[in-house]
Amino acid sequence: MDFKLTEEQQMLQETAQRLVRDTYSFEKRQEFSASDAGFSREFWQQLGELGLTAVPFSEELGGFGGSGVETMLIMEQLGSGICLEPYMESVILAGGLISQLGNAAQQEELLGGIATGELQAAVALEEPGSHYNLAHVETTARQNGGDWLISGRKGVVIGGQTAGKILVSARTAGDVRDQQGISLFVIDPNAAGVSRRVYATMDGRKGCELFLDNVKGELLGNAGDAYDAIRYQSGRAIAALCGEAVGAMRTLCDLTLDYLKTRKQFGVPIGKFQVLQHRMVDMVSELERATSMATLAACLADDEDSAERTAKLTAAKFVINKAGRYVAEQAIQLHGGIAMTWEYNGAHYAKRLVMISHQFGDDDHHLEAYADQLSLA
Amino acid sequence: MEIHFSPEQLAFRDEVREFLKQELPADIASKVRLAKHLSKEDHQRWQQILSKKGWYAPGWPVEHGGTTWGPIEKHIFDEESAAAGAPRLVPFGVNMVAPVIIKFGTEEQKAKYLPRILSGEDWWCQGYSEPGAGSDLASLKTRAVRDGDYYIVNGQKTWTTLGQHANWIFCLVRTDPEAQQQRGISFLLIDMATPGITVRPILTLDGDHEVNEVFFDDVKVPVENLVGEENKGWTCAKYLLTHERTGLAGIGASKAALRQLKRIAAKQHKNGRPLIEDTLFRSQIAEVEMSLMAAEMSTLRIVAAASEGGVPGSESSILKVQGTEIRQAITHLMRKALGPYAMPFLPEEMELDYDGDFLVDDYSASLASVYFNMRKLSIFGGSNEIQKNIVSKMILEL
Numbered sequence: 001m002d003f004k005l006t007e008e009q010q011m012l013q014e015t016a017q018r019l020v021r022d023t024y025s026f027e028k029r030q031e032f033s034a035s036d037a038g039f040s041r042e043f044w045q046q047l048g049e050l051g052l053t054a055v056p057f058s059e060e061l062g063g064f065g066g067s068g069v070e071t072m073l074i075m076e077q078l079g080s081g082i083c084l085e086p087y088m089e090s091v092i093l094a095g096g097l098i099s100q101l102g103n104a105a106q107q108e109e110l111l112g113g114i115a116t117g118e119l120q121a122a123v124a125l126e127e128p129g130s131h132y133n134l135a136h137v138e139t140t141a142r143q144n145g146g147d148w149l150i151s152g153r154k155g156v157v158i159g160g161q162t163a164g165k166i167l168v169s170a171r172t173a174g175d176v177r178d179q180q181g182i183s184l185f186v187i188d189p190n191a192a193g194v195s196r197r198v199y200a201t202m203d204g205r206k207g208c209e210l211f212l213d214n215v216k217g218e219l220l221g222n223a224g225d226a227y228d229a230i231r232y233q234s235g236r237a238i239a240a241l242c243g244e245a246v247g248a249m250r251t252l253c254d255l256t257l258d259y260l261k262t263r264k265q266f267g268v269p270i271g272k273f274q275v276l277q278h279r280m281v282d283m284v285s286e287l288e289r290a291t292s293m294a295t296l297a298a299c300l301a302d303d304e305d306s307a308e309r310t311a312k313l314t315a316a317k318f319v320i321n322k323a324g325r326y327v328a329e330q331a332i333q334l335h336g337g338i339a340m341t342w343e344y345n346g347a348h349y350a351k352r353l354v355m356i357s358h359q360f361g362d363d364d365h366h367l368e369a370y371a372d373q374l375s376l377a
Numbered sequence: 378m379e380i381h382f383s384p385e386q387l388a389f390r391d392e393v394r395e396f397l398k399q400e401l402p403a404d405i406a407s408k409v410r411l412a413k414h415l416s417k418e419d420h421q422r423w424q425q426i427l428s429k430k431g432w433y434a435p436g437w438p439v440e441h442g443g444t445t446w447g448p449i450e451k452h453i454f455d456e457e458s459a460a461a462g463a464p465r466l467v468p469f470g471v472n473m474v475a476p477v478i479i480k481f482g483t484e485e486q487k488a489k490y491l492p493r494i495l496s497g498e499d500w501w502c503q504g505y506s507e508p509g510a511g512s513d514l515a516s517l518k519t520r521a522v523r524d525g526d527y528y529i530v531n532g533q534k535t536w537t538t539l540g541q542h543a544n545w546i547f548c549l550v551r552t553d554p555e556a557q558q559q560r561g562i563s564f565l566l567i568d569m570a571t572p573g574i575t576v577r578p579i580l581t582l583d584g585d586h587e588v589n590e591v592f593f594d595d596v597k598v599p600v601e602n603l604v605g606e607e608n609k610g611w612t613c614a615k616y617l618l619t620h621e622r623t624g625l626a627g628i629g630a631s632k633a634a635l636r637q638l639k640r641i642a643a644k645q646h647k648n649g650r651p652l653i654e655d656t657l658f659r660s661q662i663a664e665v666e667m668s669l670m671a672a673e674m675s676t677l678r679i680v681a682a683a684s685e686g687g688v689p690g691s692e693s694s695i696l697k698v699q700g701t702e703i704r705q706a707i708t709h710l711m712r713k714a715l716g717p718y719a720m721p722f723l724p725e726e727m728e729l730d731y732d733g734d735f736l737v738d739d740y741s742a743s744l745a746s747v748y749f750n751m752r753k754l755s756i757f758g759g760s761n762e763i764q765k766n767i768v769s770k771m772i773l774e775l
Contacts, residue, residue, distance in 0.1 A: 001381055001449060257775075271775040284695070298378070339445055370663045374666070
């Protein structure tokens with residue numbers, strides 16, 4: 001047991017840290033956010049050039065088979081800059097699903113591009129009625145000659161506004177919430193029958209609603225058997241989000257601490273008041289819990305599938321959702337009025353932290369999931 | 378980065394498990410599991426068994442009877458002991474005064490006291506808190522005045538845990554009343570048999586006799602019982618408090634308590650079904666289990682850092698707060714599991730030799746008592762608010 005980073009991991013961390021620090025000022029971020037893409041295409045390209053988008057992939061694809069720990073190190077840095085790029089969605093989730101389900105030809109066609117960043121992919125799993133249950137799939141796919149035709153509506157597809165390919169879950173058999181009968185397809189967002197309603201998200205990103213009307217899709221893996229892969233890969237996505245949340249929480253704690261030391265009221269820095277000191281300690285305490293669980297999640301994310309892995313990733317997301325919300329709310333409270341403004345960067349960290357809890361399950365979702373599998377021994 | 382134990386560490390864990398399976402007396406484990414009262418004899422019996430194996434004082438240097446274990450081995454041992462139902466060691470001798478004597482004591486003091494702690498000949502208690510000095514420990518008033526080869530001690534200590542069993546007490550006393558608060562304090566070892574010492578029990582809110590008041594009336598203490606320099610006792614006190622805090626998260630004990638909670642929730646019923654199948658109650662167990670998982674990971678991170686030579690700093694203060702809150706949450710759920718049967722107060726059922734009918738079951742009588750008793754966790758060892766002050770000052774520099 002040890003929690004030290006290898007030399008390679010330290011280098012990776014420094015690379016990501018330098019890139020975010022040098023290119024992601026708050027002002028720049030706001031410009032990226034307001035752009036059509038909703039993020040910086042230049043930064044995305046740099047992630048590719050520095051090999052960061054290739055990290056989880058094999059050497060042939062330019063990566064080094066990085067596991068959850070490497071992902072965490074990158075995501076922490078992206079979180080500390082509240083970066084807008086859909087790294088988790090494209091590299092971790094779409095990349096992971098294609099690696100797990102795709103045949104050799106599909107892997108060759110798609111993974112190379114994802115690893116270099118040339119292909120930005122998105123994943124469409126949620127629907128208006130799914131509420132984090134990824135087995136809730138109303139969207140259907142039917143076979144017509146040699147083609148699969150997909151119809152339905154997928155919701156809140158982060159990165160879907162710019163994606164070159166979108167992975168879509170659709171039902172090929174069974175009832176709405178059956179785990180069996182779910183299949184995964186690759187679609188071209190510009191194909192006939194696709195319409196997108198693009199929107200900004202609360203945390204400054206962009207996403208879209210995906211309306212599909214007999215859209216041609218390419219099946220990934222066996223028909224009806226995609227759920228286990230979706231569940232497994234959403235675990236990797238959760239671990240990545242945990243890392244991002246820790247990065248964002250740490251920065252927001254730093255900002256708040258700094259404010260407590262500089263803001264004066266009643267003739268003294270407000271950090272002299274014990275009630276605020278203890279609140280700040282509680283925030284750091286939550287950060288500590290979150291860091292521990294993000295570490296646990298990172299160490300397990302790429303392990304073989306097991307009930308224990310699933311339970312611990314669930315626990316990690318639960319703890320981090322709660323911690324993130326606590327840090328976000330208290331940071332705003334301790335800053336007072338200034339944190340209520342659009343121009344204050346801390347407010348945007350707070351928004352991202354709360355929105356992370358709306359990706360891949362909020363605390364109720366994970367509490368229920370954890371309680372369902374509770375070991376009685 | 379690796380969260381799994383190495384093969385050597387796993388082998389060590391198996392060795393500890395096997396030892397506990399063979400040597401931990403079943404009656405003691407049963408008392409611990411059911412939160413019944415342990416007698417002085419119970420504590421001493423377990424201590425002798427550990428001593429014989431050479432595992433009673435793992436944190437001491439080998440030359441004094443300790444082990445070569447690193448922080449990870451110590452952690453494994455503590456976890457396994459708690460899981461098996463071994464009693465928590467009474468820390469005052471082996472884990473509190475001994476480290477101070479080893480660090481600050483003379484060779485004569487080491488030779489005199491350490492073997493008697495190992496053998497169980499001496500039972501130590503702690504003379505820190507006073508009626509007017511709780512969280513503000515440095516305001517203590519017990520006086521020690523030098524008179525030839527003796528100090529004459531007058532004053533009162535309180536909250537002296539298990540002082541009724543003790544034959545020695547280590548005290549913080551004021552030797553220079555003129556000095557600034559923390560400066561004029563000394564660390565003194567006092568034989569409880571010395572004339573002028575009176576021990577009076579304090580009954581706690583659960584009806585238990587665990588703590589005492591200790592009065593000193595012209596007590597003559599030989600000068601050679603001073604540890605470290607006169608007026609520098611605060612250094613010893615601080616050293617001891619850091620030592621104490623690292624063990625205060627009580628992860629192992631909380632894991633054992635959580636298992637017991639699940640056993641109880643499987644036996645208690647609501648709406649005709651085991652309570653553990655009740656969605657609301659079950660989710661509360663789930664929540665505390667996840668918090669415990671996080672605290673355990675934090676402990677492991679601190680332990681791993683310590684094994685690399687790092688010193689557990691104020692992170693242990695954060696962990697003390699988290700760990701004690703978790704333990705309290707578990708005792709809250711145990712009490713709730715009883716429903717209206719949390720109300721009957723049946724101290725006789727809490728004794729292991731009770732041979733009457735149980736009103737509910739063998740585990741039930743102690744649950745509400747333990748809940749109230751465990752409120753102490755967030756008060757002692759530096760209250761949780763004091764821990765937050767420490768973090769605020771030492772880490773955040775506010």
